[in-house]
Amino acid sequence: MAATVKPRHAAALALVGWYLILPPQASHLDPQCSKSSLTTIQQKKCDSEAVQIVLDAPLAKWQAFTYWQNLSDCEADKKSSDTPEETSLMKRAWGDLSKQTGISPDAYAAARHRMQNAGKCIATDKARALGIEGPAPRMAPTDGSRLKGN
Structure with missing residues (x-):
């Protein structure tokens, strides 16, 4: 016997998409770097942290990069x-x-490459539960090109 899906559950399933999330830079995790006024030494530290990718950061600290309607x-x-x-x-x-x-x-190019390689696809509902906000949903292009998030 086939299981039936209730309309409200079907609507919820239709809203689930996928985010490509990327690990944070160390500078995004350092509260010192978010201050508007930094000493020269603090600024240099934050600049160097911008190319340090924190691969073991909790998923809640990762950043949504693009949105897709399906996992593939x-x-x-x-x-x-x-x-x-x-x-x-x-x-x-x-x-x-x-x-x-x-x-x-x-160094910036290498950091971007490390971020992209470490990226993970995560369902939008799981991302929301973790507090990850992502780019607005978009349709996948039909011409084979890619759409980037905001």
Whole structure:
């Protein structure tokens, strides 16, 4: 005998999507780094923590990066690499940031790579229970391209 799904349960299931969540940078976990006024020494410490990825942080501290309607699209996003346009934009931004922080663009690129490789797909209802807020739901593109979260 087949089990039937009540309409209210079906509606709840339809609302579940998937977030690709990424581990935090050490600077996001350091309360000192969230202050608006830092000494030069504190700022340098926070700058160096920006390229330290905390892989063993509790999931509640991870950040939702993209939203997907199904797990297979989320997993595909996790395995994908950046487009040449995305890579170019990031390298320019890291170059500018490097001038301010003294941290090489390669260190930023390596940190991003570690974050992406460690990413996990998590159901939105579990994410909400952990207090993780994510980007607004979006439809998966039909042309094979990727959509990024906010």
